Amino acid sequence: GDSVTQMEGPVTLSEEAFLTINCTYTATGYPSLFWYVQYPGEGLQLLLKATKADDKGSNKGFEATYRKETTSFHLEKGSVQVSDSAVYFCALRGKDWGSQGNLIFGKGTKLSVKP
Amino acid sequence: DGGITQSPKYLFRKEGQNVTLSCEQNLNHDAMYWYRQDPGQGLRLIYYSQIVNDFQKGDIAEGYSVSREKKESFPLTVTSAQKNPTAFYLCASSPPRDSDYEQYFGPGTRLTVT
Numbered sequence: 001g002d003s004v005t006q007m008e009g010p011v012t013l014s015e016e017a018f019l020t021i022n023c024t025y026t027a028t029g030y031p032s033l034f035w036y037v038q039y040p041g042e043g044l045q046l047l048l049k050a051t052k053a054d055d056k057g058s059n060k061g062f063e064a065t066y067r068k069e070t071t072s073f074h075l076e077k078g079s080v081q082v083s084d085s086a087v088y089f090c091a092l093r094g095k096d097w098g099s100q101g102n103l104i105f106g107k108g109t110k111l112s113v114k115p
Numbered sequence: 116d117g118g119i120t121q122s123p124k125y126l127f128r129k130e131g132q133n134v135t136l137s138c139e140q141n142l143n144h145d146a147m148y149w150y151r152q153d154p155g156q157g158l159r160l161i162y163y164s165q166i167v168n169d170f171q172k173g174d175i176a177e178g179y180s181v182s183r184e185k186k187e188s189f190p191l192t193v194t195s196a197q198k199n200p201t202a203f204y205l206c207a208s209s210p211p212r213d214s215d216y217e218q219y220f221g222p223g224t225r226l227t228v229t
Contacts, residue, residue, distance in 0.1 A: 034217055036220075041225075042222055043220035043221050043223045044205065044207075044220040045220070046217045049215075093217075103218055107156065107157035108157050
């Protein structure tokens with residue numbers, strides 16, 4: 001079945017450092033891919049998404065490119081801030097009938113940014 | 116403002132009691148979902164509903180029940196049969212499954228059973 005694997009955390013960075021959180025997926029067909037962010041004690045918020053190969057999603061300085069050849073959707077940010085400290089989830093939404101359109105999540109990566 | 120509301124934010128119950136978690140959306144979405152979140156385990160799907168009066172079990176439905184009598188509402192009951200009910204519960208909704216749209220999440224309910 002469909003699955004998402006993302007790098008385990010926690011990840012600790014200093015402010016203004018470069019961030020990469022790896023995400024790879026296994027799916028039939030061409031799923032839509034998402035990054036969600038969860039701040040402490042809150043629900044998930046969509047950070048960015050890409051719905052077809054080579055699409056680049058971007059928001060708030062974060063970027064991720066849908067790479068079909070490597071089945072990856074790595075999240076990057078050039079200069080992190082303390083306010084980026086959160087848990088980041090990679091997810092896919094299958095488009096074939098069997099997937100029911102449900103989201104499949106990775107386990108999440110906790111990011112802590114120190115001043 | 117459109118969105119998803121979950122109430123209450125914190126809920127405390129004694130072991131052996133059933134408890135119902137509320138989820139309401141005014142986004143006019145057809146599909147609604149319930150997830151459970153435990154530390155280090157990501158999100159696991161409990162139940163989902165693609166249309167009113169219909170719902171399906173997710174990956175961890177045992178000990179839970181739902182209803183979908185109205186498009187806007189998808190309450191989750193945690194029964195006494197759920198062996199480890201203490202967790203953070205998230206409700207979500209989305210447009211129909213054959214779209215590229217994301218799921219929208221509520222703020223969550225933290226349930227503690229002692």
